[in-house]
Amino acid sequence: MKPNVLIIGAGGVAHVVAHKCAQSNKQFGDIHLASRTLGKCQAIIDSVHAKGSLQRPGALHAHALDALDVAATEALIRDTDARIVINVGSAFLNMSVLQACLQTGAAYIDTAIHEEPDKICEAPPWYGNYEWKRREACEAAGVTAILGAGFDPGVVNAYARLACDEYFDRVDAIDIIDINAGRHDRYFATNFDPEVNFREFTGTVWSWQDKQWTPSKMFEYRKDWNLPVVGKQTAYLTGHDELHSLSQNLDVPNIRFWMGFSEHYINVFTVLKNIGMLSEKPVRTAEGQEVIPLKVLKAVLPDPASLAPAYTGKTCIGNMMRGEKDGRERTVFIYNICDHAENYREIGSQAISYTAGVPAVAAALLIADGTWDVRRMVNVEELPPRPFLALMAKMGLTTWVREGERDVLLEEQAETVGV
Amino acid sequence: MKPNVLIIGAGGVAHVVAHKCAQSNKQFGDIHLASRTLGKCQAIIDSVHAKGSLQRPGALHAHALDALDVAATEALIRDTDARIVINVGSAFLNMSVLQACLQTGAAYIDTAIHEEPDKICEAPPWYGNYEWKRREACEAAGVTAILGAGFDPGVVNAYARLACDEYFDRVDAIDIIDINAGRHDRYFATNFDPEVNFREFTGTVWSWQDKQWTPSKMFEYRKDWNLPVVGKQTAYLTGHDELHSLSQNLDVPNIRFWMGFSEHYINVFTVLKNIGMLSEKPVRTAEGQEVIPLKVLKAVLPDPASLAPAYTGKTCIGNMMRGEKDGRERTVFIYNICDHAENYREIGSQAISYTAGVPAVAAALLIADGTWDVRRMVNVEELPPRPFLALMAKMGLTTWVREGERDVLLEEQAETVGV
Numbered sequence: 108m109k110p111n112v113l114i115i116g117a118g119g120v121a122h123v124v125a126h127k128c129a130q131s132n133k134q135f136g137d138i139h140l141a142s143r144t145l146g147k148c149q150a151i152i153d154s155v156h157a158k159g160s161l162q163r164p165g166a167l168h169a170h171a172l173d174a175l176d177v178a179a180t181e182a183l184i185r186d187t188d189a190r191i192v193i194n195v196g197s198a199f200l201n202m203s204v205l206q207a208c209l210q211t212g213a214a215y216i217d218t219a220i221h222e223e224p225d226k227i228c229e230a231p232p233w234y235g236n237y238e239w240k241r242r243e244a245c246e247a248a249g250v251t252a253i254l255g256a257g258f259d260p261g262v263v264n265a266y267a268r269l270a271c272d273e274y275f276d277r278v279d280a281i282d283i284i285d286i287n288a289g290r291h292d293r294y295f296a297t298n299f300d301p302e303v304n305f306r307e308f309t310g311t312v313w314s315w316q317d318k319q320w321t322p323s324k325m326f327e328y329r330k331d332w333n334l335p336v337v338g339k340q341t342a343y344l345t346g347h348d349e350l351h352s353l354s355q356n357l358d359v360p361n362i363r364f365w366m367g368f369s370e371h372y373i374n375v376f377t378v379l380k381n382i383g384m385l386s387e388k389p390v391r392t393a394e395g396q397e398v399i400p401l402k403v404l405k406a407v408l409p410d411p412a413s414l415a416p417a418y419t420g421k422t423c424i425g426n427m428m429r430g431e432k433d434g435r436e437r438t439v440f441i442y443n444i445c446d447h448a449e450n451y452r453e454i455g456s457q458a459i460s461y462t463a464g465v466p467a468v469a470a471a472l473l474i475a476d477g478t479w480d481v482r483r484m485v486n487v488e489e490l491p492p493r494p495f496l497a498l499m500a501k502m503g504l505t506t507w508v509r510e511g512e513r514d515v516l517l518e519e520q521a522e523t524v525g526v
Numbered sequence: 527m528k529p530n531v532l533i534i535g536a537g538g539v540a541h542v543v544a545h546k547c548a549q550s551n552k553q554f555g556d557i558h559l560a561s562r563t564l565g566k567c568q569a570i571i572d573s574v575h576a577k578g579s580l581q582r583p584g585a586l587h588a589h590a591l592d593a594l595d596v597a598a599t600e601a602l603i604r605d606t607d608a609r610i611v612i613n614v615g616s617a618f619l620n621m622s623v624l625q626a627c628l629q630t631g632a633a634y635i636d637t638a639i640h641e642e643p644d645k646i647c648e649a650p651p652w653y654g655n656y657e658w659k660r661r662e663a664c665e666a667a668g669v670t671a672i673l674g675a676g677f678d679p680g681v682v683n684a685y686a687r688l689a690c691d692e693y694f695d696r697v698d699a700i701d702i703i704d705i706n707a708g709r710h711d712r713y714f715a716t717n718f719d720p721e722v723n724f725r726e727f728t729g730t731v732w733s734w735q736d737k738q739w740t741p742s743k744m745f746e747y748r749k750d751w752n753l754p755v756v757g758k759q760t761a762y763l764t765g766h767d768e769l770h771s772l773s774q775n776l777d778v779p780n781i782r783f784w785m786g787f788s789e790h791y792i793n794v795f796t797v798l799k800n801i802g803m804l805s806e807k808p809v810r811t812a813e814g815q816e817v818i819p820l821k822v823l824k825a826v827l828p829d830p831a832s833l834a835p836a837y838t839g840k841t842c843i844g845n846m847m848r849g850e851k852d853g854r855e856r857t858v859f860i861y862n863i864c865d866h867a868e869n870y871r872e873i874g875s876q877a878i879s880y881t882a883g884v885p886a887v888a889a890a891l892l893i894a895d896g897t898w899d900v901r902r903m904v905n906v907e908e909l910p911p912r913p914f915l916a917l918m919a920k921m922g923l924t925t926w927v928r929e930g931e932r933d934v935l936l937e938e939q940a941e942t943v944g945v
Contacts, residue, residue: 143812294800302812378797381713383826390825393562393721398815403822406809407802 110475111136113189113213115174115204116196117147118300119412119456120218120257123464124193125151126454127502129160129167131468134475137165139187141172141180142196154455174200180207189213191471195464198222198303202237209241209248214474218257218467219303220348227310227387231320232351238484245484252484256470257463258424258443259285259364260349262504265492266426266441267353267362272492274439278430280361283349287367287459288337289420289447295375296409298459302401305385308376312346315354315362326373330365335507335514336444337423342367352486379404415457418447422458425507440509441517453503462504469498529894530555532608532632534593534623535615536566537719538831538875539637539676542883543612544570545873546921548579548586550887553894556584558606560591560599561615573874593619599626608632610890614883617641617722621656628660628667633893637676637886638722639767646729646806650739651770657903664903671903675889677843677862677881678704678783679768681923684911685845685860686772686781691911693858697849699780702768706786706878707756708839708866714794715828717878721820724804727795731765734773734781745792749784754926754933755863756842761786771905798823834876837866841877844926859928860936872922881923888917 112135114124121140128138140148148169155167168187174180174196184192184207194204194217201221208215221237229236238254245252255261263283271278287298297304308325315321328344342365353362368376379385384400391397425442443462450461470487473479478494487495496506496517506517531554533543540559547557559567567588574586587606593599593615603611603626613623613636620640627634640656648655657673664671674680682702690697706717716723727744734740747763761784772781787795798804803819810816844861864877875883889906892898897913906914915925915936925936 295797374793375797375801378714378794379801382794382798382823384803384823386826390822392817392821392825394821396817396821398811398817398822398825400822400826402811402813402815403809403817403819404801404803406811406817407805407819 109134109136110190111139111188112471113139113141113184113187113192115141115172115192115194115200117142117144117151118195119415119460120195120299120464122151122154122412123454123456123460124195124467125155125167126158126160126456127465127468128471129155129165130162130502131472132162132165134472137187138167139170139189140167141170141174141183143171143173145169145171158454160454175203177203177206177210180204181210184208184211184213191216191474193467193471195467197300199224205238205241205252208252209244209250212248212250214251214480216253216256216467216470216474218255218261218463220255220260220351222303222306225387227306231313232355233348234351234486242484249482251474251480251482253470253474253479253490254484254486255348255352256467256487258466259283259347260352261466261487262443262462262496262499263424263426264349264353264487265495266506267357267359267428268488269492269496270426270428270439270441271357271359275428275430275432275437278357278359278428280363280429281353281359282363282365282427283347284332284334284342284365284423284425284427285367286334286337286340286342286423288340289418289422289458291414292417293409293414295371296414297411298414298457299411299463301405301408305376305379305401305404306387307347308345309380309385312344313350314344314346314364315350318360332365332427334423335440335442335509336421340367353488356486356488412456412460415447415451415455415460418451418457421446422462424462438510442507442509443504444507445504465499465502465504466495469495469502472498528553528555529609530558530607531890532558532560532603532606532611534560534591534611534613534619536561536563536570537614537829538834538879539614539718539883541570541573541831542873542875542879543614543886544574544586545577545579545875546884546887547890548574548584549581549921550891551581551584553891556606557586558589558608559586560589560593560602562590562592564588564590577873579873594622596622596625596629599623600629603627603630603632610635610893612886612890614886616719618643624657624660624671627671628663628669631667631669633670633899635672635675635886635889635893637674637680637882639674639679639770641722641725644806646725650732651774652767653770653905661903668901670893670899670901672889672893672898672909673903673905674767674771675886675906676883677885678702678766679771680885680906681862681881681915681918682843682845683768683772683906684914685925686776686778686847687907688911688915689845689847689858689860690776690778694847694849694851694856697776697778697847699782699848700772700778701782701784701846702766703751703753703761703784703842703844703846704786705753705756705759705761705842707759708837708841708877710833711836712828712833714790715833716830717876718830718882720824720827724795724798724820724823725806726766727764728799728804731763732769733763733765733783734769737779751784751846753842754859754861754928755840759786772907775905775907831875831879834866834870834874834879837870837876840865841881843881857929861926861928862923863926864923884918884921884923885914888914888921891917
């Protein structure tokens with residue numbers, strides 16, 4: 108029997124996950140969506156039908172759920188008989204959804220690290236503060252939990268593992284680079300949940316350098332990168348989820364994350380940060396209402412999903428990796444290029460949501476067919492990368508490898524690196 | 527018997543008004559302060575005592591009041607036996623406080639035009655929409671109501687009247703210029719209530735040009751002015767309260783208001799406006815809380831009064847007036863220079879609050895001694911300007927006149943212009 112899937116969340120990534128589950132629903136049973144706002148789930152279901160995304164006739168159901176409520180989530184998992192839960196709701200939900208999976212035996216997948224509302228940029232390693240405390244419980248219960256199975260974290264973790272396995276005898280440095288060279292028609296917008304987006308940058312940002320955690324401030328370090336398709340791009344050193352598992356799981360002394368920002372983004376961010384609008388701490392208005400500035404900012408900024416219709420241009424996300432192979436220095440850039448307008452034509456999404464959502468569904472398919480059904484808690488770099496990357500190539504995310512001046516598709520290069 | 531005074535509000539301007547009333551309390555009875563937050567009134571009273579501002583021993587009392595509640599305000603006026611009410615609370619309170627004065631016979635003074643929370647940059651003339659609808663009621667009740675008796679509106683209205691009376695046979699243009707060349711130690715702050723400050727600029731701004739209301743957008747027109755003390759300053763055409771009475775009360779075809787803004791202010795304003803944080807319309811957060819972005823912004827920005835300790839530099843506010851006298855073209859700039867640090871040393875305030883508060887107390891003193899106790903509703907330009915300007919010179923705000931290269935004190939120039 109094919110496993111029923113429960114998708115938690117109804118934002119831009121949930122939209123992609125629903126469409127991609129539908130496109131592969133020969134391998135799934137019923138598809139369920141749950142979020143606080145029932146109407147948002149229903150809107151996604153309507154779009155799945157409108158786009159004709161279902162591979163075969165199948166059921167999609169919408170549910171209202173406060174996923175912070177473990178008992179309610181557990182009940183919904185049982186009611187829907189979901190065997191795979193794809194959590195693409197707010198980053199605040201991970202631990203409660205994971206708990207519900209532990210209690211029901213359902214497999215768990217997420218795409219971003221757990222956060223507590225009142226804490227930002229916590230001390231490393233982040234997974235150690237929350238998710239990894241449930242490792243033993245997952246092992247004991249035989250529950251598969253795949254953490255950070257989006258693009259970054261997620262696919263970039265698989266790229267790192269692939270490089271260590273096949274491209275290098277020794278890796279000295281992994282620089283993960285995330286560039287969105289797209290344009291939309293709004294004055295300013297974040298590409299995913301503004302609350303989560305800004306929280307990444309308002310405190311200390313952590314890098315793994317010389318086998319140590321190194322703190323810095325956002326926008327303190329910048330570097331220009333010459334990249335395929337998108338050309339020369341400026342990116343800034345920042346902290347990111349995947350550093351916190353890769354540093355612990357791979358023997359690589361330098362792992363850094365670089366994110367591209369326009370001058371405009373930096374200006375808006377700087378203004379908002381300096382005046383206090385990025386604060387996660389409550390303030391009181393003159394009228395006596397207690398509000399969290401960052402949540403109000405989220406309410407005035409565009410819903411990232413709403414950017415999709417007017418989004419053009421491409422993203423480039425990949426790992427620049429430097430090390431040694433057969434006694435020679437080697438530098439390899441493993442990457443993906445995604446096109447906003449193409450993603451919109453296919454399923455009505457922009458590329459940031461698309462790149463985050465497709466890998467989560469690929470992970471679900473690999474659990475469904477047993478390949479990744481490891482019955483314990485893992486990060487993506489702990490799993491075999493080839494089946495994951497091969498499956499995603501079929502689902503819309505191809506992997507390229509640049510070495511020197513040459514760009515080749517990973518699938519076509521397989522033999523040349525001796526696998 | 528000396529009249530008791532009731533001050534409504536407990537912000538930066540109320541602080542100045544309380545100190546200046548105290549400094550002249552030989553001419554007043556008891557001084558009462560009322561605002562929503564009792565503690566803010568008490569803090570002002572404490573600072574009056576700490577600075578030794580009382581001219582003679584006298585009582586100051588704090589009251590908690592929602593001044594939108596006319597019955598409560600009326601009761602407080604009766605309980606305190608206040609004969610003069612100085613309304614320096616939020617611009618939303620004018621009509622309710624005025625109504626309470628009408629019902630008790632107390633004189634009314636304010637420093638800014640009435641606003642309704644859900645309307646910004648209304649159609650001209652603004653006074654016609656609210657205050658002037660009570661003109662007949664004031665006349666019938668014999669209530670003195672002096673509208674806009676701060677610096678601008680207020681003192682600049684008196685400058686305009688003075689110029690029409692004494693400096694010109696015909697005035698062609700009045701350009702009111704408001705420059706704050708001061709510096710404080712915060713990243714960004716407005717000089718008075720952020721909510722009111724931003725509301726002035728987010729919609730259409732109105733100027734009186736060729737005897738007609740002319741709409742424009744904020745920051746559409748800029749002009750560099752060479753001014754006394756503060757030197758060359760860039761100011762932007764904007765709408766302002768005083769245009770709406772001066773245009774109706776004086777026969778001057780062009781009356782414009784120019785406000786100085788730094789590039790930094792404009793950048794912050796532009797970001798906040800474009801992302802929607804200046805909106806007076808409610809939004810709903812993801813958690814379902816309904817909030818008004820502008821009120822949240824006010825809550826995160828510094829309280830203007832808190833800028834005072836670190837404020838240095840000077841303000842220059844005045845009227846550049848062009849016309850004809852005795853058959854010859856004439857240009858005169860009547861102005862004041864105020865020093866943030868001096869104001870702070872005197873009464874613990876910055877110059878923006880100081881220049882707004884001192885004139886209101888001067889108006890109260892002129893009501894108390896009968897000079898301005900006209901028992902009807904007036905704007906400042908309808909009253910004799912000389913006693914007002916002479917009194918303010920003694921209270922800390924001197925008036926200068928620049929003509930050609932020469933700057934002289936108004937008091938010293940009196941004879942040369944033949945009064």
